[in-house]
Amino acid sequence: MAAVSIYEVGPRDGLQNEPESVSTDDKVELLRRLAAAGLARIEATSFVSASWIPQLADADDLVRRLPPGPVYSALVPNARGWERFRKADIPVAAFFVSASETHNHKNVNRSVDAHLEAFRPVAESVRNEGLRLRAYVSTVCGCPYEGDVPAARVVEVVRRVRELGADEISLGDTIGVGSPGRVRELVRAVAGEAPLDGIALHLHDTFGRALANVAAGYEEGVRTFDASLGGLGGCPYAPGASGNVATEDLVDLFAAEGIATGVDLDALVATSAWMEDAVLQRPLPGRVYRARRGAAARAEGALSD
Amino acid sequence: MAAVSIYEVGPRDGLQNEPESVSTDDKVELLRRLAAAGLARIEATSFVSASWIPQLADADDLVRRLPPGPVYSALVPNARGWERFRKADIPVAAFFVSASETHNHKNVNRSVDAHLEAFRPVAESVRNEGLRLRAYVSTVCGCPYEGDVPAARVVEVVRRVRELGADEISLGDTIGVGSPGRVRELVRAVAGEAPLDGIALHLHDTFGRALANVAAGYEEGVRTFDASLGGLGGCPYAPGASGNVATEDLVDLFAAEGIATGVDLDALVATSAWMEDAVLQRPLPGRVYRARRGAAARAEGALSD
Numbered sequence: 228m229a230a231v232s233i234y235e236v237g238p239r240d241g242l243q244n245e246p247e248s249v250s251t252d253d254k255v256e257l258l259r260r261l262a263a264a265g266l267a268r269i270e271a272t273s274f275v276s277a278s279w280i281p282q283l284a285d286a287d288d289l290v291r292r293l294p295p296g297p298v299y300s301a302l303v304p305n306a307r308g309w310e311r312f313r314k315a316d317i318p319v320a321a322f323f324v325s326a327s328e329t330h331n332h333k334n335v336n337r338s339v340d341a342h343l344e345a346f347r348p349v350a351e352s353v354r355n356e357g358l359r360l361r362a363y364v365s366t367v368c369g370c371p372y373e374g375d376v377p378a379a380r381v382v383e384v385v386r387r388v389r390e391l392g393a394d395e396i397s398l399g400d401t402i403g404v405g406s407p408g409r410v411r412e413l414v415r416a417v418a419g420e421a422p423l424d425g426i427a428l429h430l431h432d433t434f435g436r437a438l439a440n441v442a443a444g445y446e447e448g449v450r451t452f453d454a455s456l457g458g459l460g461g462c463p464y465a466p467g468a469s470g471n472v473a474t475e476d477l478v479d480l481f482a483a484e485g486i487a488t489g490v491d492l493d494a495l496v497a498t499s500a501w502m503e504d505a506v507l508q509r510p511l512p513g514r515v516y517r518a519r520r521g522a523a524a525r526a527e528g529a530l531s532d
Numbered sequence: 533m534a535a536v537s538i539y540e541v542g543p544r545d546g547l548q549n550e551p552e553s554v555s556t557d558d559k560v561e562l563l564r565r566l567a568a569a570g571l572a573r574i575e576a577t578s579f580v581s582a583s584w585i586p587q588l589a590d591a592d593d594l595v596r597r598l599p600p601g602p603v604y605s606a607l608v609p610n611a612r613g614w615e616r617f618r619k620a621d622i623p624v625a626a627f628f629v630s631a632s633e634t635h636n637h638k639n640v641n642r643s644v645d646a647h648l649e650a651f652r653p654v655a656e657s658v659r660n661e662g663l664r665l666r667a668y669v670s671t672v673c674g675c676p677y678e679g680d681v682p683a684a685r686v687v688e689v690v691r692r693v694r695e696l697g698a699d700e701i702s703l704g705d706t707i708g709v710g711s712p713g714r715v716r717e718l719v720r721a722v723a724g725e726a727p728l729d730g731i732a733l734h735l736h737d738t739f740g741r742a743l744a745n746v747a748a749g750y751e752e753g754v755r756t757f758d759a760s761l762g763g764l765g766g767c768p769y770a771p772g773a774s775g776n777v778a779t780e781d782l783v784d785l786f787a788a789e790g791i792a793t794g795v796d797l798d799a800l801v802a803t804s805a806w807m808e809d810a811v812l813q814r815p816l817p818g819r820v821y822r823a824r825r826g827a828a829a830r831a832e833g834a835l836s837d
Contacts (some may be wrong), residue, residue: 283567318712406785406789408786409789434784435740435743436743439743442747480744483741518708
């Protein structure tokens with residue numbers, strides 16, 4: 228039994244930020260490998276408009292080919308996405324909202340209120356069909372346009388998405404400005420509104436603080452952490468553009484702390500190596516992954532001397 | 533008044549691991565910029581044999597040209613190094629010992645006992661001349677040859693170097709395997725042997741956990757942290773070979789936590805950019821540095837569209 232749950236978002240949140248589209252066959256193989264590595268919850272794709280995110284244009288095909296094992300989710304941004312989602316056999320629908328008004332407006336051209344009201348019929352459909360609903364609340368530690376986002380504002384948005392029926396709420400530090408103290412304050416504030424077993428942390432590693440923030444969140448009682456294989460969607464040459472903390476980095480941190488994740492680190496590293504060499508043909512930024520590959524390369528060099 | 537002290541080791545620990553030697557003029561300019569950025573304690577160089585570390589072969593020249601302001605230290609590996617050090621005007625001598633026997637033996641071909649006894653006359657000379665002594669105890673969280681290093685063993689080596697007269701002891705996680713829980717355990721154990729105001733943490737970022745470990749060490753009461761400008765000595769393409777946590781990453785972490793370091797982050801980033809562009813002509817791995825440069829490059833790209 229895993230003591231913490233790693234929620235793999237690479238196939239959706241990672242691949243949507245990769246410069247090149249990955250073939251549906253390779254996505255299926257990625258999911259198969261992630262499932263084999265022990266990841267029990269995976270966000271597979273998004274039913275977003277193909278003109279908005281062409282990297283995920285194959286969502287309808289992909290969801291017919293999901294390897295068995297994990298509990299999958301898919302992003303459902305609006306009513307059109309819901310019409311596509313309901314034809315698939317996926318138990319968890321996910322949606323987004325920002326904690327900051329300006330970020331929400333830049334993303335979906337609507338206020339937080341208008342966005343949540345527009346989503347309400349979809350949320351009701353999800354509940355009526357007995358499916359689960361995951362909410363991503365972004366910019367919880369800071370907004371690229373507004374700067375600091377008060378914890379009280381995040382708590383208010385958490386209250387609103389719970390009222391819409393969200394079973395799990397993933398708090399996103401979208402721009403990586405969080406710090407351990409900020410994360411502690413946030414988790415304590417949110418715990419007054421919602422039980423922590425329904426709260427996840429989705430931390431970006433822009434300034435190298437994701438693992439410090441994960442450790443703080445764990446100590447405050449959070450037990451679900453989002454991560455992206457190898458840091459998919461980021462780039463080692465431009466960490467400023469980096470996204471989610473790498474799954475390997477999280478799994479290795481918890482292993483070092485003696486906390487079970489149920490995930491096989493070697494299998495993850497092998498999967499990142501396959502993605503890098505055979506699929507993306509560009510380096511992935513994950514720290515543990517790069518350290519493992521570097522050590523392997525040095526050992527090989529030593530052997531061939 | 534800074535709440536934490538950042539001990540800059542880039543000019544010694546960083547540059548000794550760079551593939552190419554840096555000119556003495558550039559080293560003087562680096563020290564001038566570090567001093568101007570507010571770094572109050574800097575390890576300038578090492579009086580090691582030039583055949584062992586050619587990158588620091590200019591130590592005798594460099595120490596005659598130290599920019600005023602900071603309190604400098606230099607590494608004194610042995611009696612020959614001491615003869616060179618005593619001709620310079622530097623208030624702090626530093627020396628190394630490993631917490632693990634195998635690592636110490638691989639480094640200096642002697643047991644920990646024999647190494648410390650061989651250094652005893654130098655330590656006595658340092659004290660007799662009214663100078664201060666900084667001890668680096670390495671492999672405190674794990675050894676590349678022996679694996680886990682028990683906290684009790686680190687405490688024993690701390691006791692030994694204090695008995696030699698060390699005023700400050702820097703505990704080094706040489707291979708970056710530490711985790712927040714391990715660091716907490718270690719600091720608590722060491723606090724039973726030595727006051728924490730004489731303890732520093734020297735954390736490597738191999739697996740991306742340095743900042744998580746810094747945060748844990750700070751919470752346990754450590755107030756001095758070693759760091760290397762821009763992650764000097766490491767490489768963004770092979771973080772497995774990375775060394776010290778980057779000074780910028782530490783300064784930005786503490787800034788986000790509202791903890792004063794007295795160091796100007798913008799000046800550090802500008803210094804790393806100068807090192808990268810004008811001196812080393814290879815990228816530096818520091819996370820905050822790379823994020824800042826990436827953001828600047830993207831802003832420039834946007835402006836030129």
